[in-house]
Amino acid sequence: MSTDQYKQSFWTKYIWSTDHKIIGIQYGITSLVWLLFGFGLMMIMRYQLAYPDTPVPIVGALLGEGGLLPPEMYNSLGAMHGTIMIFLGVVPLAFGAFGNYFVPLQIGAIDMAFPKLNAASYWTYFAGSVIMATGFFVPGGAANSGWTSYPPLSEIATMGQTVWLIGMVMLITSSLLGSVNILVTVIQLRTDGLTWMRLPIFVWTQFITAFLLLLAFPPLEAAGVLQLMDRVVGTSFFMPSGLVVTGEVMTNAGGGSPLLWQHLFWFLAHPEVYVLILPAFGIVAEIIANNTRKPLAGYKALVYAMVFLAFMSFIVWAHHMYITGMGTSIGAFFQTTTMIISIPSVVILTALLLSLWGGSIRFNTPMLFALGFIPMFGIGGLTGLPLGLAAADIHLHDTYYVIGHFHYVVAPGTIFALFAGIYYWFPKITGKRTNELLGKLHFFFSLIFMNGVFMPMFIQGLAGVSRRLADGGQTYAHAADVIYLNEVMSYSAWLLGLAQIFFIINMVISLFGKKTGEKNPWDATTLEWTDTTSPPLGHGNFEIVPKVYRGPYEYSVPGEKQDFTPQSKKV
Amino acid sequence: MSELTPEEVKHHIKTYVLVFIALAFLTIVTVGISYLDLGHVGGIILALIVASIKGTLVACYFMHLLDEKVTIYWTLIATVVAFLILIFVPLSAMLDHARI
Amino acid sequence: MDIPYTVKNRPDTGLYNGKLGVWLFLASEVMLFGGLFSAYIFLRTGVDDWPAGTEYLDVPLATLNTLFLISSSVTMVMSWASLKLNDFKKYKLYTLITLLFAFGFLVIKYFEYSAKFAHNPPYLPSTNNFLGIYFTMTGLHVLHIIGGILVIGYFYGPGSKMWNSDPERFTNRIEIVGLYWHFVDLVWIFLFPVLYLL
Numbered sequence: 001m002s003t004d005q006y007k008q009s010f011w012t013k014y015i016w017s018t019d020h021k022i023i024g025i026q027y028g029i030t031s032l033v034w035l036l037f038g039f040g041l042m043m044i045m046r047y048q049l050a051y052p053d054t055p056v057p058i059v060g061a062l063l064g065e066g067g068l069l070p071p072e073m074y075n076s077l078g079a080m081h082g083t084i085m086i087f088l089g090v091v092p093l094a095f096g097a098f099g100n101y102f103v104p105l106q107i108g109a110i111d112m113a114f115p116k117l118n119a120a121s122y123w124t125y126f127a128g129s130v131i132m133a134t135g136f137f138v139p140g141g142a143a144n145s146g147w148t149s150y151p152p153l154s155e156i157a158t159m160g161q162t163v164w165l166i167g168m169v170m171l172i173t174s175s176l177l178g179s180v181n182i183l184v185t186v187i188q189l190r191t192d193g194l195t196w197m198r199l200p201i202f203v204w205t206q207f208i209t210a211f212l213l214l215l216a217f218p219p220l221e222a223a224g225v226l227q228l229m230d231r232v233v234g235t236s237f238f239m240p241s242g243l244v245v246t247g248e249v250m251t252n253a254g255g256g257s258p259l260l261w262q263h264l265f266w267f268l269a270h271p272e273v274y275v276l277i278l279p280a281f282g283i284v285a286e287i288i289a290n291n292t293r294k295p296l297a298g299y300k301a302l303v304y305a306m307v308f309l310a311f312m313s314f315i316v317w318a319h320h321m322y323i324t325g326m327g328t329s330i331g332a333f334f335q336t337t338t339m340i341i342s343i344p345s346v347v348i349l350t351a352l353l354l355s356l357w358g359g360s361i362r363f364n365t366p367m368l369f370a371l372g373f374i375p376m377f378g379i380g381g382l383t384g385l386p387l388g389l390a391a392a393d394i395h396l397h398d399t400y401y402v403i404g405h406f407h408y409v410v411a412p413g414t415i416f417a418l419f420a421g422i423y424y425w426f427p428k429i430t431g432k433r434t435n436e437l438l439g440k441l442h443f444f445f446s447l448i449f450m451n452g453v454f455m456p457m458f459i460q461g462l463a464g465v466s467r468r469l470a471d472g473g474q475t476y477a478h479a480a481d482v483i484y485l486n487e488v489m490s491y492s493a494w495l496l497g498l499a500q501i502f503f504i505i506n507m508v509i510s511l512f513g514k515k516t517g518e519k520n521p522w523d524a525t526t527l528e529w530t531d532t533t534s535p536p537l538g539h540g541n542f543e544i545v546p547k548v549y550r551g552p553y554e555y556s557v558p559g560e561k562q563d564f565t566p567q568s569k570k571v
Numbered sequence: 572m573s574e575l576t577p578e579e580v581k582h583h584i585k586t587y588v589l590v591f592i593a594l595a596f597l598t599i600v601t602v603g604i605s606y607l608d609l610g611h612v613g614g615i616i617l618a619l620i621v622a623s624i625k626g627t628l629v630a631c632y633f634m635h636l637l638d639e640k641v642t643i644y645w646t647l648i649a650t651v652v653a654f655l656i657l658i659f660v661p662l663s664a665m666l667d668h669a670r671i
Numbered sequence: 672m673d674i675p676y677t678v679k680n681r682p683d684t685g686l687y688n689g690k691l692g693v694w695l696f697l698a699s700e701v702m703l704f705g706g707l708f709s710a711y712i713f714l715r716t717g718v719d720d721w722p723a724g725t726e727y728l729d730v731p732l733a734t735l736n737t738l739f740l741i742s743s744s745v746t747m748v749m750s751w752a753s754l755k756l757n758d759f760k761k762y763k764l765y766t767l768i769t770l771l772f773a774f775g776f777l778v779i780k781y782f783e784y785s786a787k788f789a790h791n792p793p794y795l796p797s798t799n800n801f802l803g804i805y806f807t808m809t810g811l812h813v814l815h816i817i818g819g820i821l822v823i824g825y826f827y828g829p830g831s832k833m834w835n836s837d838p839e840r841f842t843n844r845i846e847i848v849g850l851y852w853h854f855v856d857l858v859w860i861f862l863f864p865v866l867y868l869l
């Protein structure tokens with residue numbers, strides 16, 4: 001059945017499209033470009049850290065005098081690297097791209113509930129990201145107060161900070177539109193028979209993520225508006241009385257509180273880390289079930305653990321603020337909640353590990369990335385525990401140890417999961433296969449160099465090397481023994497960059513390859529593989545809207561002819 | 572709410588008018604109270620109680636929350652919990668901070 | 672193919688998509704204003720002296736404005752009820768009154784703001800944090816009012832053609848707009864005592 005009888009021009013079909021699949025691809029391409037850009041910023045910083053006072057090759061002319069990277073610009077690159085990776089890269093890829101493309105397909109819906117809103121959400125994201133980037137061209141350069149934008153530093157910072165705030169307000173608005181859309185889609189458009197406990201884990205993770213974005217992001221929008229007011233009309237919401245900057249007393253009315261910003265910021269930013277990790281869990285769960293050819297261990301435990309995780313993520317945020325002179329009772333509260341929230345994380349990881357037990361595992365590229373995710377996320381999570389205890393955090397806070405911790409969760413963690421997802425669903429989106437050899441090279445080199453970049457951070461951090469130092473600790477005596485690691489990390493970073501070339505080449509040649517004509521190359525059970533063509537129909541996704549009769553992971557069911565039983569197969 | 576009969580709608584309309592009168596009355600009351608000298612805390616508590624009653628009336632009758640579906644209730648419960656955390660946890664952190 | 676449940680309720684949830692969507696949107700709005708209320712309480716508790724609202728603000732005007740918004744809320748719900756009774760003329764009438772009250776609110780707000788700026792010395796957002804938060808919160812609220820006026824105005828004018836082609840869908844839309852408008856009213860119900868009376 002061709003529902004596409006009316007002619008569409010290139011513009012209506014690919015640019016102003018309201019089809020969730022096109023919007024998903026738009027999100028995917030834009031966010032991958034931003035990820036690459038953010039990665040590039042980081043490579044410049046790593047050069048400066050490894051070789052202070054040496055001109056930066058290739059891009060040096062764009063930086064400062066003599067091709068050197070001036071410290072203020074180092075700060076800009078750092079702040080923008082963090083912001084871009086998180087808000088323009090990982091979240092739009094994990095939630096915007098994967099969520100948009102696969103949630104409707106996995107629940108048997110013909111599109112998202114509000115297609116126009118969906119397009120609006122993408123274009124708001126796009127505009128917000130462009131505004132964010134224009135910061136590089138305003139006087140004083142892009143925002144340079146860290147991705148956390150702590151006042152009072154951010155209040156007296158150069159104009160780039162104002163641009164950053166405007167960009168953030170737009171990005172938040174875009175996320176809100178996106179999350180309303182996903183929530184309504186999952187609640188209202190599940191096809192017949194697809195009860196809550198039959199949803200693929202991926203859909204659950206997107207659903208929970210949407211709730212986090214919906215409720216945690218607006219307070220940061222409020223805080224962003226307050227900081228804009230401070231910067232533009234001179235209010236003092238975050239400005240304490242009698243602040244002295246370079247010897248001069250500020251003339252603001254004062255009476256504000258920098259801690260207020262920290263509370264509102266982390267009210268979002270802790271749930272945000274679960275926004276970064278939950279979709280990764282979802283992707284990895286799908287791929288593990290598919291490639292072990294057996295049902296996931298503990299489906300219900302996974303679901304309940306994730307719901308509990310989401311709830312708890314609203315009451316742990318001040319573990320980022322232990323050294324602000326927090327009182328002991330509140331400190332005890334946040335240490336307790338932080339220890340409690342690690343329980344569901346462990347439940348999830350255990351369920352994924354147990355799912356491997358006794359499976360006849362297929363080691364294809366997506367599966368390798370999914371398997372890589374597990375120990376990497378494990379390291380990230382376990383190193384978080386000491387940070388959650390104030391006694392240890394007072395030593396570790398703002399050192400490279402923290403940087404190591406969260407990069408293990410987001411880089412070899414979430415980003416591996418996202419790669420896994422790209423390799424897994426590439427045949428769905430294009431009808432073509434990716435090259436296995438290139439994929440495997442991509443995986444093994446990435447795995448090695450990721451660890452080469454981030455493992456030494458723990459060592460430096462434990463030795464007390466602070467984060468956000470433009471010279472990488474050159475001037476500190478206590479860093480002397482570990483400073484050589486800067487070179488190790490920088491080389492790893494560049495090699496990690498080179499390893500991504502395998503990915504890019506793989507994508508390009510696979511895109512130009514021939515269609516395989518296979519509908520379900522991985523022999524999967526969920527609706528997006530069993531009931532649509534690859535790629536799915538333009539409007540409407542399904543030839544016949546499927547009905548669901550069973551759970552999502554019926555692999556190797558005894559008595560069945562095949563080792564997979566589609567969700568839509570009648571009982 | 573697509574299943575309402577005309578009689579029911581007319582009944583609703585009567586409720587709306589009553590709610591409107593109550594809201595207007597409570598507005599006057601809360602302004603009146605503010606001129607009394609009830610002390611700092613007493614004044615705040617009373618004003619917030621009146622505002623909460625007014626808010627509840629608007630939500631329950633104008634927004635038809637009284638006969639809404641469970642999905643909406645669950646959403647709002649989650650929102651209220653998050654809202655209370657947002658209001659009270661930073662406040663308690665600050666008060667605990669001030670004591671040391 | 673059309674997306675299901677854009678007009679009719681889904682049997683198991685009893686909701687159509689737009690209604691669920693607007694409630695979720697309002698949930699995020701609760702958290703947006705929640706962030707500002709939290710900031711207000713945090714700032715106020717954190718300092719020794721915080722001015723009383725009456726020192727700076729005009730209570731009688733704000734009382735009048737409260738009455739305006741409450742009235743606009745009741746006429747809004749009446750316009751929806753009129754559609755339910757198939758009375759399009761009454762719908763138009765009530766919507767017009769709603770718009771008038773909303774404009775009235777803006778006009779009064781304009782006089783309030785300009786009185787602050789014209790005061791000697793001027794009362795500006797930067798004068799102190801009480802005025803700062805007053806301007807921020809009411810300013811954001813005014814933006815919501817303006818947004819509401821645009822949408823209600825659209826359904827009063829060009830958007831109302833849908834009544835002829837798809838009355839049920841049109842009635843749903845008015846219900847959704849109403850939910851938003853009542854929420855804006857509800858926010859004011861809290862802003863009024865918090866800023867003016869306490």
Ligand code: HEM
Nearest residue numbers: 273276277319320342345381384385387388397398406409
């Ligand atoms: C069981 C799990 C976890 C625990 C106990 C934990 C604990 C912590 C603590 C206490 C800090 C603050 C350290 C400091 O600044 O001194 C922190 C920082 C951070 N964590 Fe985690 N974490 C966990 C999981 C995660 C996950 C899953 C992610 C992301 C996907 C993540 C991302 C981050 C980020 C981005 C920061 C640094 C923020 C910054 O200061 O710029 N964490 N973690």
Ligand SMILES: [Cu+2]
Nearest residue numbers: 270317319320
């Ligand atoms: Cu955290």
